Amino acid sequence: MELLTINNVWMMICTALVFFMHTGFAFLEIGLTRQKNTLNILFKNIFIITIGLLLYALVGFNLMYPGFADGSSGIIGFAGFGLSSPLTAEGALDLTYNSGYTYWTDFLFQGMFAATAATIVSGAVAERMKILPFMIFAILYVGFVYPIAGSWKWGGGFLDQLSTPFYDFAGSTLVHSVGGWAAVVAVCLLGSRIGKFKNGEIQAIPGHNIPLATAGVLILWLGWFGFNGGSVLSADPTLTSLTLVTTCLSAAAGGVIAAIVSTIMYKNLDLTMFLNGILGGLVGITAGADQMSPTDAILVGAIAGALIVFAVSLIDKLKLDDPVGAIAVHLVCGIWGTLAVGLFGNLAGVDQFISQLIGVACYAVFCLVTSFIILFTLKKTMGIRVSEREEIEGLDAHEHGMEAYPDFRLNEH
Template sequence: MSQEMFVVNNVWMMVSIFLVFVMHLGFATLETGLTRSKNTVNILFKNSMVPPIGLITYTLWGFSMMYPGESFAGSFFGFSGFGVSLPEGGETSAYNEGYTFWTDFLFQGMFAATAATIVSGAVAERMKLESFMIFSVLFVGLCYPIVGMWKWGGGFLNTLAVPFYDFAGSTIVHSVGGWGALAGILLLGPRIGKYVDGKIKPIPGHSIPLATIGVFILWLGWFGFNGGSVLSADPGAVSRVLVMTSLAAAAGAIGGCIVSLFMFRSSDITMVLNGILAGLVGITAGADQMGVTDSVVIGLIAGALVVFGVVIFDRLKIDDPVGALSVHLLCGIWGTLAVGLFGTLAGVDQLISQLIGVGTVGAFSFIFAFVVWYALKMTMGIRVSRKEEVEGLDIHEHSMHAYPDINGSGFDLSQEQEAIIAEESKVKTTVSS
């Protein structure tokens, strides 16, 4: 490889790193917009801590677990030692497809934190901060690199007769986060006032503009997430991936819009926003293998799935404030299976391998997360008190408000919540008397 091509590859990979990094801002603004203002600082705090946790744990041991080489010589687990060491040849030696070791490490490290960020929104507005932080360390530091090794580190999913295929992480990143979120929600329970007398009570977020900004930042970041996963600056491959990624996102928006209009008789902006993300998640597993029609169909189905998912999870009383399960879990599974149904790899054997990958990664991720959440619940607890939840996590967990209002209270209590507080105050007064 020429020195010029080495530099071009390296620069493109660094640009992709910047784009993936910006996705964390997208997650922060999206989750903030779709939750209530009294929990804004809490959401921002978690999304500001997850990337540092991801990078540090990935540096200390995650990278060595995910890419162990021949160490431990296992198809299910490997570990090449603590820390990150330069390969022979030094800082500017060609690595992988012709970029530096440090560039590869940082690109992979940016991916690592995404799984825990997905969990953050799903358990929002009632999760203890310290419990979430501990979970994030274990989930990002152990679960993610183990399942990542199964495919990207040369593990058993990559050695099947027909190798499991996950180009940029519909399963390895997105559904892993979705399974972790599902385990947490089941043990955590719904927010106060969400399900009352057998009815589903909407709890709208406080800033649709913030949520919209977040989605478009994420769409921008996905150019690096998928485009960087080409692992080179190959003009044909990168261009193809960016086009297919955008088409799936656009189709996801249309699918979400049409299905929500049919189901709810209204043009729901949140379903369009989640439809865009659904299309992006759906195409991530096979963006380099799909054609124009394939990408549009995958995106349309993902956009429809996300609407049905939100409705089904609500009817099951699984409270997900931001729709993370529908976007990342359902559409992560769909996108992974779509590799066996569309594009250049389509076929029965490939579909079977995709099912094996979805099943094994899903089972491990859910069990791992459930055990960690359950241990935390039985020891330090995972849910804040009723009073803390009603008054908001910002003031109780962080001693501040994101938006101090004219009265200085910063609260945005609904009538239902005000009634709960009034009833509790009445009970306390009666007891005192």
């Protein structure tokens, strides 16, 4: 009982840290975008975490952990609506649920992850997507797509049943790429912001508060102590400590290499690239944080940092407008981190690498198809993009009828 209490307390602390990450996402997103859209972005972020938790309690948790029966396809299952009370017949806590944490802690910890996928999309579509279609998309993606995809590995589904099981410790693919693939579809269907591409030239649209974006990244880094540390699913001292070390070293390496590569390429010290390099290192290590040595973690993070710079450049050349670099950070580095499990660390090997490729491909197809169906349907029925006037004058005024900084308005037209 004492060990259960210790493990459970650690898991609850990690749950709080992952919840705090939503503050980091909000700060980063508003910092890298224009002042006139701040309220719109904050509204979306608050909506995602609130509706996400409710949906996860109603259907998501039991879609993600359906208890696949022996011999089932392991593709989709459902354990019923709502949360069941894990108590014994005498009304006491059922200690047979898990030696590391209680049923309620399990639900809340996993629920914090669920909303992240839609938050990733929020950043990619910032400054030009209508609020109502985004809310509908978030409900469908967080409520159904994410938990079904998650069940394939974490719920004991078909990817976990491969001869060499697909491995994703804390969600480089299951969380970050799931959001990243949807972000690609959304950006393609939406089109670029007005003024982003002129006469074939890429135009920078600076964010209005880089200090806030910097604070957001540091908060996210702190939150990753819970994101990866909690994914140990206990307070095991050795494994938890190693996971936090590899997480931090990968983040540091990602930031440093992104800063160096971007300086060589663009001849300026770009703080935003430095920040995204840190996030790329965090996303990259997430799939195998418990399997890597410190040296492996530095290599994984360093490669992720370099990939960020090249991915941002490629995305711009493809005329895809991603205001916060969400696709480069969460999709590109999510894929890299997932494949890295087969290249570095304790699980490295040909069979594991093939399993990682299979997993990446399955999630790519599922997420591209489902997000396209949802967003294309919304585009054809109610429209997903605001009018030119609304975009120029700002979504805060037109979608919400108020301003984030009423006493410090800047003329941003």
